[in-house]
Amino acid sequence: MKLVVDENMPYVRELFSDFGEIVSLNGRHMTAEQVADADVLLVRSVTKVNQALLAQNSKLKFVGSATIGTDHIDHDYLTSRDIPFASAPGCNATSVGEYVFNALLELADKYQASLAGKTVGIVGAGNTGSAVAKCLAAWGINTLLYDPLLAQQGDPREFVSFDTLLAEADVITLHVPITHEGAFATHHLIDATVLERMKPGCWLINACRGEVVDNLALLNKLKTAPFPVVLDVWEGEPKPLAELVPLVDIATPHIAGYSLEGKALGTFMLYQRLCEVMNTSADKSLTALLPATWYQTLTLNQLPSAAELLRLCRFVYDLRDDDRQFRKIHQIPDGFDNMRKNHRHRREFSALALVNADGSEVDCLSKLGFSGVIR
Numbered sequence: 001m002k003l004v005v006d007e008n009m010p011y012v013r014e015l016f017s018d019f020g021e022i023v024s025l026n027g028r029h030m031t032a033e034q035v036a037d038a039d040v041l042l043v044r045s046v047t048k049v050n051q052a053l054l055a056q057n058s059k060l061k062f063v064g065s066a067t068i069g070t071d072h073i074d075h076d077y078l079t080s081r082d083i084p085f086a087s088a089p090g091c092n093a094t095s096v097g098e099y100v101f102n103a104l105l106e107l108a109d110k111y112q113a114s115l116a117g118k119t120v121g122i123v124g125a126g127n128t129g130s131a132v133a134k135c136l137a138a139w140g141i142n143t144l145l146y147d148p149l150l151a152q153q154g155d156p157r158e159f160v161s162f163d164t165l166l167a168e169a170d171v172i173t174l175h176v177p178i179t180h181e182g183a184f185a186t187h188h189l190i191d192a193t194v195l196e197r198m199k200p201g202c203w204l205i206n207a208c209r210g211e212v213v214d215n216l217a218l219l220n221k222l223k224t225a226p227f228p229v230v231l232d233v234w235e236g237e238p239k240p241l242a243e244l245v246p247l248v249d250i251a252t253p254h255i256a257g258y259s260l261e262g263k264a265l266g267t268f269m270l271y272q273r274l275c276e277v278m279n280t281s282a283d284k285s286l287t288a289l290l291p292a293t294w295y296q297t298l299t300l301n302q303l304p305s306a307a308e309l310l311r312l313c314r315f316v317y318d319l320r321d322d323d324r325q326f327r328k329i330h331q332i333p334d335g336f337d338n339m340r341k342n343h344r345h346r347r348e349f350s351a352l353a354l355v356n357a358d359g360s361e362v363d364c365l366s367k368l369g370f371s372g373v374i375r
């Protein structure tokens, strides 16, 4: 079999070599000719999988996307061709949760604000929104959930209306898929009108899809009435609105989900699904592939202050490094994609084991709400 895969997918050879020949390609520029004789196609979010890409291929047996979002997939077309498809729901949700938590700590530090008194409005309470809520709950930070679809489905959590969210949230963080139709379409959910309705000075974080925020409206707002903004995703990726970048507090190139664990789990979930489709047993283990837990001696109090917590979070993942690099490269041709391709995968908190300088165990990660072994 021939497997055509996005070159930015870790552990593909370790997991899929038994199935046949692996051809790694640039996902953004994959062509119909390149996939014409593929038996299996494994992509990430930058490959549009549709009739234009697949029309020349009559033997495709499986398409997988190692991502949470599936807006790049023409599901109807795959169904019409009877081609099995799998994505990787939730694979990088912890990574996004930790990114948003780190971003909040950075903003609090920059503006000398306390997170304790803030109310964080989470738009979309699925896997990534819930991961953010978990981190915040562990620190006693008040959250409001807005997710009319889950509310309608009888999810037992408490939800608020969009009006309440806008009226009460001191921070709004976005965790919805990009959708263009229906009562709850998310395209430009945050537009000029909504930006005016947010509480004055409300912080805004977008780590879902760029088009959920009207970037031009945001630019115009920031020019006249600046407020704290974190953008991991941009309208028009890989070419973000150049004028917008200097006006936001933290700017990164769609890497909120780029922990090693998150990316690896995406690949692994496709491996499991392909094994099912091919009726073969999945005998490989993700744990065996990931590098060992790493250890570090830090001097920390059992209940870290905000400053200590920030230091710990920066130790695991210093968001400022990605922000600094992004500002330098975002206008260079291919800068956005090259930064993503060469991104040094950060580890999640679950991969970290901490001991105090005196050798005692540090308990603060459980306080953070992150799962994992703490030694």
Ligand SMILES: NC(=O)c1ccc[n+]([C@@H]2O[C@H](COP(=O)([O-])OP(=O)(O)OC[C@H]3O[C@@H](n4cnc5c(N)ncnc54)[C@H](O)[C@@H]3O)[C@@H](O)[C@H]2O)c1
Pocket: 068, 069, 070, 089, 090, 092, 093, 096, 123, 124, 125, 126, 127, 128, 129, 130, 146, 147, 148, 149, 150, 175, 176, 177, 178, 184, 185, 186, 189, 207, 208, 209, 232, 233, 254, 255, 256, 257, 258
């Ligand atoms: N920046 C990144 O690296 C990154 C990583 C992972 C996912 N994402 C994006 O984030 C999106 C969400 O991921 P997830 O794992 O939480 O997905 P999910 O499907 O688990 O949850 C999305 C939630 O949004 C809700 N929703 C849909 N429309 C809504 C609306 N108009 N208002 C409020 N809620 C609405 C849904 O009911 C659902 O509960 C993905 O679709 C993807 O586009 C980005």
Ligand SMILES: O=C(O)[C@H](O)[C@H](O)COP(=O)(O)O
Pocket: 008, 044, 045, 046, 066, 067, 068, 069, 070, 092, 254, 257, 258
């Ligand atoms: O939907 C997702 O899972 C994320 O947006 C994903 O992490 C984006 O990364 P990419 O697929 O572009 O490498």
